[in-house]
Amino acid sequence: MSIQLLFDALALGGIYAIAALGIALIFGVMKLVNFAHGQFIACAVFALIIPSTDAVAVMGLGRLPALILIPAVLAVGALLALAAEALVFRPLRNASPVALMVGSFALGVALQNLLLVLYGGRPKAVSLWADLGAPIALGPAQVPLLQLIVIVAVGAILLALALMLKHTRIGLEMRAAAEDFGMARLLGVRANRVISGAFALSGALAAVVALVLVAQTGVADVRMGGQIMLVAFIATVVGGMGSLAGAVAAGLALGAASALLQAGLPPEARPFRDAFLYALVIFVLLFRPQGLFASAGAKPRV
Amino acid sequence: MAKIGVFDLSVRYGKLTALSDLSFTMPEGERLFISGPNGAGKSSLLGAISGAVRAAHGRIEMDGEILSGLGPEQIARRGLSMVPEGRRIFASLSVRENLMVGTGLRRDESAVADDLEAVFTAFPILRERANAPAGALSGGQQQMLAISRALMTNPKVMMVDEPSLGLAPKVVDEVYDRLCELQKLRGLTLVIVEQSSARAARVGGRMLLMRGGRIVADGDAAEFAAGDLLTEAYFGDPA
Numbered sequence: 001m002s003i004q005l006l007f008d009a010l011a012l013g014g015i016y017a018i019a020a021l022g023i024a025l026i027f028g029v030m031k032l033v034n035f036a037h038g039q040f041i042a043c044a045v046f047a048l049i050i051p052s053t054d055a056v057a058v059m060g061l062g063r064l065p066a067l068i069l070i071p072a073v074l075a076v077g078a079l080l081a082l083a084a085e086a087l088v089f090r091p092l093r094n095a096s097p098v099a100l101m102v103g104s105f106a107l108g109v110a111l112q113n114l115l116l117v118l119y120g121g122r123p124k125a126v127s128l129w130a131d132l133g134a135p136i137a138l139g140p141a142q143v144p145l146l147q148l149i150v151i152v153a154v155g156a157i158l159l160a161l162a163l164m165l166k167h168t169r170i171g172l173e174m175r176a177a178a179e180d181f182g183m184a185r186l187l188g189v190r191a192n193r194v195i196s197g198a199f200a201l202s203g204a205l206a207a208v209v210a211l212v213l214v215a216q217t218g219v220a221d222v223r224m225g226g227q228i229m230l231v232a233f234i235a236t237v238v239g240g241m242g243s244l245a246g247a248v249a250a251g252l253a254l255g256a257a258s259a260l261l262q263a264g265l266p267p268e269a270r271p272f273r274d275a276f277l278y279a280l281v282i283f284v285l286l287f288r289p290q291g292l293f294a295s296a297g298a299k300p301r302v
Numbered sequence: 303m304a305k306i307g308v309f310d311l312s313v314r315y316g317k318l319t320a321l322s323d324l325s326f327t328m329p330e331g332e333r334l335f336i337s338g339p340n341g342a343g344k345s346s347l348l349g350a351i352s353g354a355v356r357a358a359h360g361r362i363e364m365d366g367e368i369l370s371g372l373g374p375e376q377i378a379r380r381g382l383s384m385v386p387e388g389r390r391i392f393a394s395l396s397v398r399e400n401l402m403v404g405t406g407l408r409r410d411e412s413a414v415a416d417d418l419e420a421v422f423t424a425f426p427i428l429r430e431r432a433n434a435p436a437g438a439l440s441g442g443q444q445q446m447l448a449i450s451r452a453l454m455t456n457p458k459v460m461m462v463d464e465p466s467l468g469l470a471p472k473v474v475d476e477v478y479d480r481l482c483e484l485q486k487l488r489g490l491t492l493v494i495v496e497q498s499s500a501r502a503a504r505v506g507g508r509m510l511l512m513r514g515g516r517i518v519a520d521g522d523a524a525e526f527a528a529g530d531l532l533t534e535a536y537f538g539d540p541a
């Protein structure tokens with residue numbers, strides 16, 4: 001395997017993993033598949049641009065230096081997710097899982113339409129950190145600097161998240177709540193705090209995905225959230241709903257498989273790369289319908 | 303003032319009435335057994351008091367403060383802790399992490415460390431397995447963990463739902479020995495759901511006998527073991 005291919009696989013897989021984590025975190029504590037997650041990503045992308053329906057994008061937030069821009073976009077993602085929780089999901093908390101899921105669909109459609117009204121339907125060219133696309137030599141291979149940054153950032157985020165879950169009070173409460181929410185509450189764990197925490201984290205992770213997507217593709221498109229949402233959702237299913245490690249592993253695996261197929265398929269078959277990918281997913285699920293890592297909460301209780 | 307007061311409490315699951323207009327009070331420091339056949343509503347009663355189950359109507363008080371309508375975490379924060387049926391250990395968390403989940407509500411950080419030490423002294427096996435996943439413990443060890451986990455919230459009232467379920471008689475003896483020691487040590491007010499009235503009589507305390515969502519008898523556990531009240535409660539006409 002060439003070094004170039006390895007980096008492609010890691011960078012793509014890393015983004016899928018971060019997107020899948022955003023879904024798995026919320027599923028873990030609320031048993032909600034948040035189908036609006038893709039729109040959180042899209043909103044974070046468009047937050048960089050000043051609202052207008054013109055074809056050319058005028059950067060707003062996106063013009064700020066990275067040191068301010070990154071925290072600001074993460075905050076936008078987190079606040080959006082917190083608002084969604086307070087306005088949509090909290091009133092539905094005691095509703096059936098199906099009602100919650102429909103609520104998330106509705107929220108997604110509403111957000112998408114909001115973006116359409118504010119920004120129009122045409123994809124816009126956005127140049128964010130364009131000089132990061134320059135390739136740098138790594139042994140015999142040429143790797144874009146951005147790809148290296150993405151890989152390092154994803155690694156750092158995963159490590160930070162793991163440490164947070166393992167060593168902080170809110171992390172402990174989240175893990176306990178993911179396994180048995182009712183029991184956690186009986187021990188004084190505040191439901192609102194844990195759920196808000198999960199949403200804020202999930203929204204911040206959506207913003208990370210947004211930044212990487214924009215920097216990589218140079219496009220802001222209202223539909224971009226839907227595509228990554230699909231892959232991320234599949235990763236959470238393959239990983240085992242609610243298992244954070246599973247979501248990461250499956251996200252990485254999907255990215256790697258995708259990169260490998262892209263490189264390995266004959267050129268005339270490449271347009272059907274995703275069909276091959278999903279065939280692979282179906283194949284995995286045939287043998288492990290509960291996902292690769294069954295989550296603790298999904299285990300039968302003795 | 304009663305430690306716990308329950309007044310006209312009713313619980314319904316859809317059309318099914320699990321508790322109907324049930325009332326009792328208990329003083330501080332008492333040990334109260336709740337017994338009765340399957341489906342009598344024992345777990346529903348504990349669930350309603352702890353906030354895990356929503357009451358259809360009625361009032362629940364602790365130290366004169368009304369608990370009805372509060373969420374389970376708020377009730378836990380007022381000093382009432384329940385060990386539910388089936389123990390509900392966090393299997394993927396370590397034993398130590400299980401014990402720490404319920405300490406978030408406390409302000410007395412140094413006392414938390416003391417309490418953890420006390421738990422480890424009372425149950426050396428928990429110290430030994432402190433870093434092992436709790437799911438790997440045996441049933442009896444999990445019951446000890448569930449009780450210890452509730453203690454770590456520093457409760458004034460503790461309710462334990464069927465601690466003997468699925469345990470060997472010798473292990474049940476040990477669980478009860480520990481519960482009684484802890485009650486004495488901490489001045490706990492203790493509510494225990496126990497199907498076996500013989501067991502309750504041996505441990506000693508007051509006993510409520512439930513049937514069909516009502517209390518059908520209330521007295522000293524030892525009197526129940528003699529039999530008459532029990533036969534009446536199980537086989538007589540529901541009140």
Ligand SMILES: Nc1ncnc2c1ncn2[C@@H]1O[C@H](COP(=O)(O)OP(=O)(O)OP(=O)(O)O)[C@@H](O)[C@H]1O
Binds near residue numbers: 315320346347
């Ligand atoms: N979540 C629920 N949904 C619907 N019905 C329920 C639920 N929980 C309990 N019930 C019903 O309510 C009644 C009382 O149940 P409860 O669990 O309180 O009884 P119990 O005395 O604890 O019984 P057991 O000895 O079997 O534990 C039963 O008829 C039971 O089937």
Ligand SMILES: [Mg+2]
Binds near residue numbers: 387463
């Ligand atoms: Mg019961």
